Amino acid sequence: MRLLKAVLREIPENLKPLLFMNILSAIATMSLVALVSTAAKEGGTGQISGRLMLMFAITVTLYHVTHIYTLVTASADTERLIHKLRTGLFDLIRRTDLLTIEKIGHATLQGVLTQDTQILAEVLPMLVIGFQQAVMLLFLAAYLAWLSPFACFLAFGLAGLTVAIRFSRVKALRTMMQAADEAEKRVFDGLTELLHGFKEIRMNGLRADDVTLTLAEASNESRKTNSLLKAQWGRNYAVIEAMLFSLVGLMVFVVPLWVAGFHTVILPTTIAVLFISGPVSTVSFVTPLITKAELALENIDLVKQRLSSAAKNISCEESGSLENSPLMIGLKDAELSFLDAKGVSLFKIGPINAEFHAGEITMITGGNGSGKSSLLRMLTGLIPLDTGTLVADGVELMTEQMQDYRNQFSAIFSDFHLSRRLTFIDELNPERVRSMLEQFGMQDKVKVNNRYFSTIDLSSGQRKRLALIVAELEDNPIIVLDEWAADQDPHFRRIFYEEILPDLKARNKIIICVTHDDRWFHLADRMYRMNEGTIEESEKTINGNT
Secondary structure, three states: OHHHHHHHHHOOOOHHHHHHHHHHHHHHHHHHHHHHHHHHHHHHOOOOOHHHHHHHHHHHHHHHHHHHHHHHHHHHHHHHHHHHHHHHHHHHHHHOOHHHHHHHOHHHHHHHHHHHHHHHHHHHHHHHHHHHHHHHHHHHHHHHHHHOHHHHHHHHHHHHHHHHHHHHOHHHHHHHHHHHHHHHHHHHHHHHHHHHOHHHHHOOHHHHHHHHHHHHHHHHHHHHHHHHHHHHHHHHHHHHHHHHHHHHHHHHHHHHHHOOOHHHOHHHHHHHHHHHHHHHHHHHHHHHHHHHHHHHHHHHHHHHHHHHHHHHHOOOOOOOOOOOOOOEEEEEEEEEEEEOOOOOEEEEEEEEEEEEEOOEEEEEEEOOOOOHHHHHHHHOOOOOOOEEEEEEOOEEOOHHHHHHHHOOEEEEOOOOOOOOEOOOOOOOOHHHHHHHHHHOOOOOOOOEEOOEEOOOOOOHHHHHHHHHHHHHHHOOOEEEEEOHHHHOOHHHHHHHHHHHHHHHHHOOOEEEEEOOOHHHHHHOOEEEEEEOOEEEEOHHHHHOOO
16 A cells, blocks of 8 residues: 555654554553443442542543544654655755656646645544544453344444445545546636636637636636545445444343343443444544545655656756856757657757857847757756757766856856845845945845845836846856847846946856847857857858958
């Protein structure tokens, strides 16, 4: 069982204490049944035993302590398991490549890290309670067999039938759970599209109608599958409750007909059966939850396997380092193909041969879809090459050097993400931060407090300015700027080309700038043009006329 293996692998420490406490809890329950039966008999004579009252109080206390320990420990262990699963996935995501992340999809990854782990967080404590109740049933069965073997046979025969009926429907419930899970994923995907593409949807009524209709259909499908699932749960619950009430009827109406002298033990037997009903109901309720937890773990394991497979191929990327910060980087005969699910090539980049030198401004231009962004991903080592090599200072990069190579970059991609955190920057000079905020006209909009930006709720152009401030603070030898000036007003666009780029060049940075601003092409020391996945070097660079 996937669930049991995960528990034994990740959190084995408290299993023995939990088992011991469950046994004590079961003994306490069995003792309570015996004490209640004895006290009921004595109560019929008008006598109340102080000894029985004391024993009852001690037994209830024992049950309370063991039950609390089980619940608290199970909850803590569950959260520890979730933490281990999440941190393991975080590390795998960190160590895998961009292409694998894009193939798996953000929605799937978020679903695994939130929805599936939350299912485990909710279900695992219930499963521990179910196990506790199962142990309790074993002890109650022994007690009932001591009172009347025939009554025990009938009671647990019906109880077993109840659980068996519940278990027999688990397969159907599993199918319904999977359908409900798929429906919820479609709703989540539609919601992601609605929120992330809000501007485009808001600008086109037909597109908005199509997206909302699709989302409504997915939601309706989710409603139907979840309604069917919950209706099945309700029917199962009603059947089980009826069967449990029938247990008492067996003890009162059936067993006396077959067992001579049963009247002498009918009271303790009936009390025992009443105690049995709760655990049987709990066990039958928990049984389908195992399937729910198994499905969640299955989703987690599938994603984990895909991430592990990708991370395994690049696991040694952090074991080596570059001798020095490179003064030249490049691609040599580099090729990359984007494939669909069937392995058919959708788009090919390369072969690419390009060099980028320190103290030079290299500009890359080309039409939409020409491969500029893919070129940057290849050059920065975010996507592994199909063929060809990355070079630094004319030497081919080894796999074990790749992370140190990526550490040399500060990059602002067209789809960049800006974080409020500056905690990863070792030395943060407040005076320099203040000066740069003023240079970019952001001093009245953003402050830096405790190594955090006070806000990033800004326009796209302003957020790019903050991203460039972060890149400057990182002070890495290579800087990649993908259409940085596209969202800037004329004033900051001029500052970027006529002040910032020349300053970076003067500091001997390797500057790679994707741009369409032909007004400033004359500033480039080297120019490349991308065209349908191939690269061409500008004639002015070849001739040395800048």
